[in-house]
Amino acid sequence: MHEKDEVAASLIAWHFRIEPELRAVYRIIATDENAAGEPIKLLEVNAASVETGRVVPFAFGAAGDITYPSVVAEVTPAEIDAIRQRKIPLPAGWSLETAREFLRPRDADAA
Numbered sequence: 001m002h003e004k005d006e007v008a009a010s011l012i013a014w015h016f017r018i019e020p021e022l023r024a025v026y027r028i029i030a031t032d033e034n035a036a037g038e039p040i041k042l043l044e045v046n047a048a049s050v051e052t053g054r055v056v057p058f059a060f061g062a063a064g065d066i067t068y069p070s071v072v073a074e075v076t077p078a079e080i081d082a083i084r085q086r087k088i089p090l091p092a093g094w095s096l097e098t099a100r101e102f103l104r105p106r107d108a109d110a111a
Helices: 003-018 076-084 108-111
Strands: 022-028 040-046 058-060 070-075 100-103
Touching: 003 040, 040 076, 070 076, 076 108
Parallel strands: 040 070
Antiparallel strands: 022 040, 022 100, 058 070
């Protein structure tokens, strides 16, 4: 597994452990994913999020074991449905078509 993939998997697993209402995470893969400075981008479906009708990404710098910058946006289950129906746009360069979906693991609730 590529190092960036490992870091992304670790970040996603941590988010599932700390967010009990997190249902799914979509890792958005850019066309130039291996370009220097390209962040790990996550679209998170969280039942505890407040519905806003839009996707608002938040950027974070590399820190500790997360050796890549990241960009995270949270949406509700209803909003991910609206995104799939193209009623809510994703940020420029983001696409669900090339995203990798991670569903909540059963053991995340035990952590």
